[in-house]
Amino acid sequence: MAAKRQRSPRSPLTQEFARIAWLLQLFEKGGQSKSVVLGIGDDAAVLKPLAKRWVWTIDACVQDVHFKLPWLTGEDLGWRSYNAAVSDLAAMGASPIGALSSLALPATVDSKLWQDIARGQARAAKALGCPIIGGNITRAAQISIHTTVVGDAKHPLLRTGACPTDEIWLLGNVGAAAAGLAVLMHVPERKWDADMRGCVRAWRRPRALLKEGKLLSGCATAAIDISDGLAGDARHIADASDVALVLDVRAIERAILPRVRRVAAAMRRSALDWALGGGEDYALIATGSSRKRPRGARCIGSVERGQGVWLERVNGERVAVQAGFDHFAG
Numbered sequence: 001m002a003a004k005r006q007r008s009p010r011s012p013l014t015q016e017f018a019r020i021a022w023l024l025q026l027f028e029k030g031g032q033s034k035s036v037v038l039g040i041g042d043d044a045a046v047l048k049p050l051a052k053r054w055v056w057t058i059d060a061c062v063q064d065v066h067f068k069l070p071w072l073t074g075e076d077l078g079w080r081s082y083n084a085a086v087s088d089l090a091a092m093g094a095s096p097i098g099a100l101s102s103l104a105l106p107a108t109v110d111s112k113l114w115q116d117i118a119r120g121q122a123r124a125a126k127a128l129g130c131p132i133i134g135g136n137i138t139r140a141a142q143i144s145i146h147t148t149v150v151g152d153a154k155h156p157l158l159r160t161g162a163c164p165t166d167e168i169w170l171l172g173n174v175g176a177a178a179a180g181l182a183v184l185m186h187v188p189e190r191k192w193d194a195d196m197r198g199c200v201r202a203w204r205r206p207r208a209l210l211k212e213g214k215l216l217s218g219c220a221t222a223a224i225d226i227s228d229g230l231a232g233d234a235r236h237i238a239d240a241s242d243v244a245l246v247l248d249v250r251a252i253e254r255a256i257l258p259r260v261r262r263v264a265a266a267m268r269r270s271a272l273d274w275a276l277g278g279g280e281d282y283a284l285i286a287t288g289s290s291r292k293r294p295r296g297a298r299c300i301g302s303v304e305r306g307q308g309v310w311l312e313r314v315n316g317e318r319v320a321v322q323a324g325f326d327h328f329a330g
Helices: 012-028 074-091 111-128 176-186 194-204 210-216 230-241 249-255 258-267 271-277
Strands: 036-038 053-062 095-105 132-139 144-153 167-171 220-225 244-248 284-288 298-304 308-312 318-320
Touching (some): 074 095, 074 111, 074 144, 074 220, 111 132, 167 244, 176 194, 230 308
Parallel strands (some): 095 132, 244 308
Antiparallel strands (some): 053 144, 244 298
8 A cells, every 4th residue: 555645844934935925916016116127936026227326225124123023013113114115205305206115034933924034024015105026035033124215316415515604404304203112111002192102103203204305305415214213314514514503402402202202201201311312203304595494394492613512501601412322232
């Protein structure tokens, strides 16, 4: 009698191919831009050269460094990581063409979690007009998402153009994401009020300010997005342009959302500290002439000769501002 054939268990390789096939179906629904000749599904994407300049960036989102799993859903994670990467294009006044996504997952991750991550990426890609055109999936000890984004701009905004007599502009909000993170870390969910939930959502679901970045093109002298805190990212402009950035404490406090101030009061924390050092709001800081300030931009300070970043208090006193978040700080 012939031996009964044993069914071999599904190998990780087979699982990988099945996941890739599922991702292909999901991401193909996002469409393509005119610059993409060949998108997701082959060994590599193919782009068509344009008259504009290409702008490239890559961003990492790593478990237990940028997030902890109990803090957000898979869709939150996919959305958050994608917007964080595309925000770099916004800071340079660029339009997105497409993105490559590298997803590393532990073997223990269930299919719902990684599919939700991909759904969050797909929804962010559609909302931003930045299709996923390729990527990679592999196994790792922890969840890690690396997103490479390419865009184009006729005249990309840099950090090096800030000039004395320029204003400092803020587009978007600061402090809300830091407030949300503080709530996640220190307040049980059953005790969250509407303000706390709004701040948590700001951390979980940031938005890359692409339209605002395009408004800056042609009028700003320098720009950057706020990922590591207003103070730290302002310092990048100051160093690159060899100038001093003087931040007006009253203007910054006016720019902080009321809900952030209420959450700070409830937690006995400083809303100003969250605005200056919290980061992950993905608002934009830019410099430029007062005559060219775009609609929606708030003046929060001035550029002067000198070095570093300074906070000007109500009484006119100036104090040096420390840098923002450092991935390698002890």
